[in-house]
């Protein structure tokens with residue numbers, strides 16, 4: 720068995736897991752939370768804006784879904800550490816960490832000519848954010864735990880460069896690289912680390928022309944979080960491994 724083929728057989732669809740989803744007050748993250756809550760898991764809806772986060776929780780409450788809110792800005796290490804303490808106090812551990820929060824900036828038009836601010840903000844949120852999340856939450860993730868990175872086909876090193884939002888695409892290529900290294904480093908602890916692309920999804924980020932609904936976009940994340948899966952260090956779309 721390769722170092723990256725993990726034995727995760729003890730988890731089933733019926734087991735109730737503690738699952739944290741970053742940037743989940745709206746869009747795909749919100750839908751991931753909703754679907755996981757419907758399955759009966761203990762879901763932590765994390766949002767950087769307290770009011771938006773609370774509104775999202777209340778929206779789910781109207782659907783008879785109870786989720787736990789936590790304030791969390793993935794670019795703020797103090798905020799991450801505070802969240803770790805809160806999760807530790809309330810749940811003692813997490814089974815699945817879903818790094819979903821990301822930005823795609825309107826000014827993101829060129830790698831060669833764009834401002835360094837666009838580069839810094841995008842990389843700090845989309846790459847260093849997930850890295851810091853993993854590093855800080857790792858003590859709460861035990862054997863059998865899972866880390867899921869929300870990536871994008873825009874970060875693919877196999878597909879041709881599309882030209883759209885190039886800094887965002889670079890950030891997702893970097894996130895993919897980070898995923899593989901975390902998978903390698905955490906294999907000995909039996910923690911799987913995979914990335915997935917939700918497809919082009921109708922959200923504030925994806926825009927109105929996107930062909931997929933948030934429900935469809937969330938599907939692979941929910942599957943990666945809950946199904947019996949032996950893969951680690953892989954890139955998925957529509958529940959299938961795709962090339963990096």
Ligand SMILES: NC(=O)c1ccc[n+]([C@@H]2O[C@H](COP(=O)([O-])OP(=O)(O)OC[C@H]3O[C@@H](n4cnc5c(N)ncnc54)[C@H](OP(=O)(O)O)[C@@H]3O)[C@@H](O)[C@H]2O)c1
Pocket residue numbers: 741742743744745746747748766767768771791792793794818819820821822844869870871872916917918919920921922923924925926929
């Ligand atoms: N939509 C697509 O077509 C598509 C395609 C491929 C991949 N993805 C990926 O899917 C994920 C979700 O995207 P989406 O379409 O749902 O985007 P979205 O609707 O714009 O939602 C992004 C979420 O990330 C949060 N966020 C941004 N910066 C944050 C920070 N520093 N700390 C904490 N939260 C932060 C936002 O919070 P605020 O509400 O406070 O801004 C929001 O909740 C992203 O990783 C994205 O790259 C999306």
